[in-house]
Amino acid sequence: xxxxxxxxxxxxxxxxxxxxxxxxxxxxxxxxxxxxxxxxxxxxxxxxxxxxxxxxxxxxxxxxxxxxxxxxxxxxxxxxxxxxxxxxxxxxxxxxxxxxxxxxxxxxxxxxxxxxxxxxxxxxxxxxxxxxxxxxxxxxxxxxxxxxxxxxxxxxxxxxxxxxxxxxxxxxxxxxxxxxxxxxxxxxxxxxxxxxxxxxxxxxxxxxxxxxxxxxxxxxxxxxxxxxxxxxxxxxxxxxxxxxxxxxxxxxxxxxxxxxxxxxxxxxxxxxxxxxxxxxxxxxxxxxxxxxxxxxxxxxxxxxxxxxxxxxxxxxxxxxxxxxxxxxxxxxxxxxxxxxxxxxxxxxxxxxxxxxxxxxxxxxxxxxxxxxxxxxxxxxxxxxxxxxxxxxxxxxxx
Numbered sequence: 166x167x168x169x170x171x172x173x174x175x176x177x178x179x180x181x182x183x184x185x186x187x188x189x190x191x192x193x194x195x196x197x198x199x200x201x202x203x204x205x206x207x208x209x210x211x212x213x214x215x216x217x218x219x220x221x222x223x224x225x226x227x228x229x230x231x232x233x234x235x236x237x238x239x240x241x242x243x244x245x246x247x248x249x250x251x252x253x254x255x256x257x258x259x260x261x262x263x264x265x266x267x268x269x270x271x272x273x274x275x276x277x278x279x280x281x282x283x284x285x286x287x288x289x290x291x292x293x294x295x296x297x298x299x300x301x302x303x304x305x306x307x308x309x310x311x312x313x314x315x316x317x318x319x320x321x322x323x324x325x326x327x328x329x330x331x332x333x334x335x336x337x338x339x340x341x342x343x344x345x346x347x348x349x350x351x352x353x354x355x356x357x358x359x360x361x362x363x364x365x366x367x368x369x370x371x372x373x374x375x376x377x378x379x380x381x382x383x384x385x386x387x388x389x390x391x392x393x394x395x396x397x398x399x400x401x402x403x404x405x406x407x408x409x410x411x412x413x414x415x416x417x418x419x420x421x422x423x424x425x426x427x428x429x430x431x432x433x434x435x436x437x438x439x440x441x442x443x444x445x446x447x448x449x450x451x452x453x454x455x456x457x458x459x460x461x462x463x464x465x466x467x468x469x470x471x472x473x474x475x476x477x478x479x480x481x482x483x484x485x486x487x488x489x490x491x492x493x494x495x496x497x498x499x500x501x502x503x504x505x506x507x508x509x510x511x512x513x514x515x516x517x518x519x520x521x522x523x524x525x526x527x528x529x530x531x532x533x534x535x536x537x538x539x540x541x542x543x544x545x546x547x548x549x550x551x552x553x554x555x556x557x558x559x560x561x562x563x
Contacts, residue, residue, distance in 0.1 A: 199341030199465050201259040201450060207332060213265075214333050218257050221326030222248030224373045225421065227392050230280065230322045231381065232404045232417045234389060239283045245325045246291035247423035248370040252454065253329040258428035259450035261339040263435055265332035267304065271311035272328070276320030277391065284323060285313060295426070298360055302429045321391050341449040343465035347536040348511040350519055353529040354504030355478040358425060366414060366422040366480040371454040372498040376420050379488035400487055410483045419480045427452055427505055434507065434522040441518055446510035453500040461506045462544040462559045465536070469545040472533040476551055477501040492552035508536065
């Protein structure tokens with residue numbers, strides 16, 4: 166990554182999780198090393214597969230608390246469920262887990278007793294709404310409740326996480342075996358899906374530490390000491406400010422736009438492909454959260470993904486202008502407009518089927534590039550952007 170200043174790392178966060186992956190690799194059982202999540206056999210069904218996944222809304226929760234302090238609207242906490250749920254269901258959907266049962270539990274660690282009842286009330290309401298939306302799209306999702314822990318000496322505000330346990334038929338698994346010559350289709354993270362009530366900035370649920378630090382006014386360091394360390398906030402915006410670059414969104418609306426329920430889109434894509442006898446042409450899907458536009462390196466083996474990226478969404482141009490984070494690092498921290506990469510055979514029927522599914526969701530898609538050979542057996546990503554051409558090998562990053 167060279168010697169460029171990495172503000173995200175200086176804030177104590179790493180966009181690349183390769184070191185963690187290396188630490189746990191030897192103890193994880195995984196039948197499909199190229200797939201987007203770890204998958205194993207289903208002992209009750211020889212033709213079945215199962216996966217478990219855990220993730221949450223990250224530090225986005227702290228921005229919700231700040232917004233609540235400033236505006237007093239408790240509905241702001243409902244979005245924490247959107248983020249926590251999608252960060253799990255989207256990832257497992259990227260490996261084909263969209264038709265079998267999905268079991269969900271949540272964990273809310275609360276350090277602020279004043280907001281606990283408010284937050285849990287919103288969690289309950291939003292889970293009910295989202296489970297209905299998933300059911301309307303054909304999902305079999307069951308919520309089992311979870312754990313709410315009072316941890317005032319360990320957590321300042323709150324941490325919300327979700328765990329998903331899912332099943333799929335072995336013929337539905339997307340194994341991530343991408344091939345040289347495959348096409349890369351990029352689903353836009355901004356815009357407004359048919360089930361969304363308002364436009365989405367494309368923020369998803371990663372890079373939030375840098376987003377919040379670079380945007381929010383220094384006054385909040387003293388005003389809300391429970392939300393930082395006294396010098397975390399370095400920007401000059403309040404939650405309700407509307408800088409022109411955000412095209413009508415407030416700063417808080419842009420930061421807190423929920424991670425889209427990509428599982429709904431992916432299910433429709435798979436259904437379209439299966440109905441046309443094209444499912445075998447789908448080789449891999451990447452949900453571009455941690456690692457941003459380079460997350461695609463998590464699927465496949467020994468290939469180079471070459472992508473020509475569209476202009477980043479307003480939110481990402483806003484945060485880059487505020488933080489001056491080099492664009493090469495912006496693309497490893499944020500999706501920068503492309504929330505999902507779909508990789509498959511460069512075939513017009515395959516491309517049309519994916520496009521029609523994305524269209525049906527009210528979203529946009531770009532043809533980004535293709536898969537080429539890797540010379541060293543590692544996965545590489547080359548991004549051609551408006552700000553330069555950047556080469557990455559996440560396996561070699563610190």
